[in-house]
Amino acid sequence: MIKVALVGTGNVSEHLKRAISKTSEIEVVQVLNSRNEDLSKSLKKIGRQLPDIYIIAVSDDAIPSVSQHFSHTEKLVVHTSGSVPMDALPKQMRKGVIYPLQTLSKAEKVNFKDVPLCIEASQEDDLELLRKLGQAISDQVFEISSEKRKYLHLAAVFVNNFTNHLYSIGAEICKEQQLPFTMLHPLIKETARKIKFLSPEDAQTGPARRNDTGTMQRHMELLNNEKDKTLYRLLSDSIKDSYGKKL
Template identity: 45%
Template sequence: MISVVILGSGNVATHLFKAFNKADGIVINQWYSRNINAIASYKNDTEVIDDLSLIKDADAYILAVSDDAISELSSQLPFENRLVMHTSGSVNIYDIDKKHKRGVFYPLQTLSKDADIDFAQVPICVETIDKKCYPIIKDLAVAIGSPTKRVNSDQRRVLHLAAVFVNNFTNQLYRIGHEVTESEGAEFDLLKPLIMETAKKVQDLSPFKAQTGPAMRNDKKTIRKHLKLLENQHHKDIYELLTTSIQHTHGRKKL
């Protein structure tokens, strides 16, 4: 049985709590948050605290907090030489105070409190300085059904950067598509099968080979029609930027 203490009350902390709480082989000793009201509803499931001096012994301490808080919080922990992990995609493992055994437990997935997550579909990027700590970190991931991948801090940083492109930026493009369809009363839902097929396609093809559309074909007539349809200058700028990027990638002549 692996004992853990979770620190933080955001999206990642909440999903990890739910996953660990259901998993065989894991016991949650405590859940800490500076704002205890944020986790008070879970007090019947585990002990919730807002005072670091009350923190209990555990096999692993998981800092599921904002990137800027990791270094300071790790230095404030009233113990040393125990396994302390953060869950960030962009923070170096060495940002954790050196008095601890340092590790990273980074779920490479978009996590929102109100959305259910199947951790079998969430790869956990694992990093540790002390090799003896690796089995504990891996066992935590295995217990919640997640595949693991050992990565270093540089690899994790570029994975996080790439995740911003494929998730956050893509979602903003969905929002723009929603605004465009709303402008003429068209149904955005009609695009959802296309969204699913696009995501499905890159499971088997590289993004380079999967690219289609007017920019890929260098269909200047259609591109100009699209630009004329767009009334929002911000949307025009994004359309032109992405069209140029596709043309550059595939060696097409620019407008």
């Protein structure tokens, strides 16, 4: 039985707790508040339920300060960030990373078996311990270095966070024109489905892909603010540059 203490009470911590609760190989023995004063008190009271792994699931900027509370532990300490290197944890400790590559919200259920987990550790024994933990909750466990993981996280920001922001702009346009945003749901679903069997390059469609300058100009005239116009122009130019030689 692998005993785990979760440090933090946010989205990642909550989903890890739910996933672990479905296994018989892992037990969450503590969920610790990451605020400095609460964390110090909790660590003094942890007693006999000493975990094998402390999982720090806090914001990226908080990882260095929170991890200092564990600088003298002999147990494995890992964080869950995609962009923070493993070496952000104190030098002398047993350290690692377990990064779930998924957008996570507390209110939404996620099948963690489908979530890719990126693991890394400073010692081979600890890497094996993380692999056992990962394989208990996910069918997709990958050993990924900090150097590779930061690029993976960058790619994730483009395909998820930036895409979701574009959904927000589309939703606002629909709202302004009293159109139901739900009309775009089938399009969003089909766009995501296509890249399972087509490369994003081959799946690209739209006026910029066709270099349909008249349509693009009409779209620009419909946009009400300069930020959206700039974004439309930058994205269209990027698409045109990517496909210009093929038009």
